[in-house]
Amino acid sequence: MTNQTLEMQKNRPTKIKKMSSKRTEERWFYLFISPWIIGFLCFILGPIIASFFLSFTNWDLFTPAKWVGLENYQNLMQDKIFWKTVYNTFYFALISVPLTMILSLGMAYLLAHKMRGMSFFRTIFYLPALVPIVASSMIFKFILAPDTGVINRFLAFFGIDGPAWLLDPTWVKMSFIFLAIWGVGANMVLLLAAIQGVPEELYESADMDGASKFKKFIHITIPIISPVIFFNLIMGIIGSLQAFSQIYILTGGGPNNASNMMVPYLFSNAFEFYKMGYASSIAWVLFLIIIIFTVIVFKSSSMWVYYESEVKK
Numbered sequence: 663m664t665n666q667t668l669e670m671q672k673n674r675p676t677k678i679k680k681m682s683s684k685r686t687e688e689r690w691f692y693l694f695i696s697p698w699i700i701g702f703l704c705f706i707l708g709p710i711i712a713s714f715f716l717s718f719t720n721w722d723l724f725t726p727a728k729w730v731g732l733e734n735y736q737n738l739m740q741d742k743i744f745w746k747t748v749y750n751t752f753y754f755a756l757i758s759v760p761l762t763m764i765l766s767l768g769m770a771y772l773l774a775h776k777m778r779g780m781s782f783f784r785t786i787f788y789l790p791a792l793v794p795i796v797a798s799s800m801i802f803k804f805i806l807a808p809d810t811g812v813i814n815r816f817l818a819f820f821g822i823d824g825p826a827w828l829l830d831p832t833w834v835k836m837s838f839i840f841l842a843i844w845g846v847g848a849n850m851v852l853l854l855a856a857i858q859g860v861p862e863e864l865y866e867s868a869d870m871d872g873a874s875k876f877k878k879f880i881h882i883t884i885p886i887i888s889p890v891i892f893f894n895l896i897m898g899i900i901g902s903l904q905a906f907s908q909i910y911i912l913t914g915g916g917p918n919n920a921s922n923m924m925v926p927y928l929f930s931n932a933f934e935f936y937k938m939g940y941a942s943s944i945a946w947v948l949f950l951i952i953i954i955f956t957v958i959v960f961k962s963s964s965m966w967v968y969y970e971s972e973v974k975k
Contacts, residue, residue: 766850799911
């Protein structure tokens with residue numbers, strides 16, 4: 663027997679032990695992630711597949727589903743209320759997302775300065791983000807009340823007759839934009855942490871070159887924190903297109919569908935009119951819209967999002 667053969671026989675038990683240890687680790691891995699896998703299959707993937715099937719059926723929850731093909735989608739294209747909810751959803755998203763992005767960035771930049779008592783102001787501005795959306799909606803119901811609301815009382819001091827915010831079709835969508843701005847603290851905290859992580863050496867080099875605060879903010883701060891801005895933008899778009907709780911609590915989509923958006927309209931069709939197939943078709947149209955916007959933002963990110971490990975040409 664050669665020396666090489668003897669060496670292989672000596673190393674065989676070690677290899678067997680390593681393989682056995684690896685298999686044990688794999689078993690523990692799958693055991694630990696099994697609750698998530700089961701939850702995903704039962705509560706996410708299962709309903710997704712079911713809703714896709716139901717979007718081609720007519721089902722009222724009580725009688726067997728009837729296959730109707732593309733009829734739900736065809737009716738959707740002719741539904742004036744649906745198109746109004748699409749307009750309202752886009753109106754809300756296209757105004758609230760840029761406003762919250764700009765305000766949260768400005769607040770984060772101001773609160774990043776080291777000044778006495780700054781921690782108090784950081785806490786105050788962040789607190790509204792901790793309030794649940796249901797509680798925030800109830801607070802705004804009193805703030806925006808036509809006669810006794812805080813905003814209209816404030817306007818009355820200047821002789822301005824404030825609108826009936828939640829009852830006026832012209833102003834109701836703006837009311838929800840105010841509510842969205844109310845919760846910018848969550849975005850602000852992420853941006854604040856990112857700004858505080860910008861290397862001081864970059865600012866010092868810019869000072870030596872005579873750069874102003876504005877130029878340092880544009881050419882140093884924003885590029886460095888752009889991944890966080892990108893994250894906030896994606897989450898803001900998805901969240902605004904799926905707005906539901908505040909609308910359901912404050913107006914129910916009224917007056918005259920002026921504040922009705924896609925998710926509340928989906929909910930009404932599903933659980934008020936028992937048109938689950940029609941509601942599922944709305945859900946898949948909304949899903950397609952979210953995917954389109956998300957892909958657009960991801961594609962554009964290569965032009966304005968900078969990572970430390972990435973070298974731009």
